[in-house]
Amino acid sequence: MMVENCELENYTLELDALTNRQLSIYLYRNIQNIDELHKKLLNKELPCCIVKANLILDPFQIVIAANKAALNEKYGQMVARNLYTEIIYCLSISTNISQSLAAFGISKDTANVLVILIHDAQEKESMEKLVFDCIEGTRIPISRLSDFSDISLIKKTYKICNEESNIPSLLDSIVSRISEKI
Amino acid sequence: MVYKIPDFELISQGAEARLYKGVYLGKLTVIKERFEKKYRHIELDLRLTKERIRAEVRAIVRAKLAGVSTPAIYLVDFRRRSIFMQYIENAIMLKTFIEQYVYKNNSAKNLIEKIMGKLGQIIVNLHLANIVHGDLTTSNILIKNVSEVISAEINLSDKLVLIDFGLARVESTAEDAAVDLFVLERSLMSAHAELPELFEIIYTNYKKFFSNKSRLKEIIIKYKDVKARGRKRTMIG
Ligand SMILES: Nc1ncnc2c1ncn2[C@@H]1O[C@H](COP(=O)(O)OP(=O)(O)OP(=O)(O)O)[C@@H](O)[C@H]1O
Numbered sequence: 001m002m003v004e005n006c007e008l009e010n011y012t013l014e015l016d017a018l019t020n021r022q023l024s025i026y027l028y029r030n031i032q033n034i035d036e037l038h039k040k041l042l043n044k045e046l047p048c049c050i051v052k053a054n055l056i057l058d059p060f061q062i063v064i065a066a067n068k069a070a071l072n073e074k075y076g077q078m079v080a081r082n083l084y085t086e087i088i089y090c091l092s093i094s095t096n097i098s099q100s101l102a103a104f105g106i107s108k109d110t111a112n113v114l115v116i117l118i119h120d121a122q123e124k125e126s127m128e129k130l131v132f133d134c135i136e137g138t139r140i141p142i143s144r145l146s147d148f149s150d151i152s153l154i155k156k157t158y159k160i161c162n163e164e165s166n167i168p169s170l171l172d173s174i175v176s177r178i179s180e181k182i
Numbered sequence: 183m184v185y186k187i188p189d190f191e192l193i194s195q196g197a198e199a200r201l202y203k204g205v206y207l208g209k210l211t212v213i214k215e216r217f218e219k220k221y222r223h224i225e226l227d228l229r230l231t232k233e234r235i236r237a238e239v240r241a242i243v244r245a246k247l248a249g250v251s252t253p254a255i256y257l258v259d260f261r262r263r264s265i266f267m268q269y270i271e272n273a274i275m276l277k278t279f280i281e282q283y284v285y286k287n288n289s290a291k292n293l294i295e296k297i298m299g300k301l302g303q304i305i306v307n308l309h310l311a312n313i314v315h316g317d318l319t320t321s322n323i324l325i326k327n328v329s330e331v332i333s334a335e336i337n338l339s340d341k342l343v344l345i346d347f348g349l350a351r352v353e354s355t356a357e358d359a360a361v362d363l364f365v366l367e368r369s370l371m372s373a374h375a376e377l378p379e380l381f382e383i384i385y386t387n388y389k390k391f392f393s394n395k396s397r398l399k400e401i402i403i404k405y406k407d408v409k410a411r412g413r414k415r416t417m418i419g
Contacts, residue, residue, distance in 0.1 A: 013208060016257075017188060063207050064256060075261060162249050169340070172254035172268065176243045179255040182236065
């Protein structure tokens, strides 16, 4: 693993207290082994969720979707077969899992990604190690996410046509859209 | 609450719902819990609650997408009978603002005209998107950053935030829109009797900014109807 900046801030946050779980998010660019990662995800050899960075405006977008996914798991009402696919399903406004995966999941030509882990307080380090070791790419601070967000694509994906929306209100619209799918 | 959330404080207790305030996922959050009605059949009660939560969320999000400021939705949780939404910071009820600032300030006349004019435009945006709020009162409109609003020439549209969409409807008719206006008019008359001109300012701007003129005509006809009926009802008692 290459680390470009030794001062990588740690994005970890407690999810809903009912779930007893935490969420960690990492930003990578220039992924070299996307096919291998894809295969490992499909074979469940990689306990994480990887999404295209260009469709994410702000880490909070992931927080809202992952929290909902973790609660769905807790309540025994997941739509997808595992928690990491459930996150992608929750990120999307589509009620179709394949469509959600096609939009937010990685594909052959994806270079910049967010890696998402859901863990309890003790297992973070071991999961990080397992996942980081498989990724050939450059980890960069999550604060750089905005360099990769494709705002017009994001608006299209979430069907937000409001002309004047600035970034904070766009984020509000996105998280509301995510929460609305019930 | 059915599943207690640590460190949330009760901020309002209504007939249908309790509101709690606290921090959730790192953000100041309001939880609106529609509590169980013991007298109602348990399954029926849950079904009605789900329907109402769903309708309220749908209206809040539609309004937001139509450019009207509303709280962001963080989670909808049927198990906890709750909507988790953004807490609007540095805001007071428009009712409080009018009572505390406008009544005591003759120079506030321009400002209140600006605010009411903006409100007319906001209601236009709602109604053009076929959303009716259902309970338009100055208690269900929050005004943010009051000191900025008073001191500067700023755009008011993101300073006025609509809350409590518990009676809102999407896919509404011209009659629904007319009733929405009438409810607002009545509530202004009783909450702000000292300022009888408020509704007229809103209504004038509503008519000015409503771009779909044929729909507007329908709404005006219905509004006059509703008003005549309302008056008759008051006369009968
Ligand atoms: N998102 C919010 N941010 C900040 N304050 C809020 C928010 N939602 C509600 N409040 C405050 O809580 C009060 C009650 O909210 P709301 O009107 O939604 O609840 P309600 O139970 O329907 O009330 P009522 O029964 O009085 O109509 C509001 O007047 C407002 O002061």
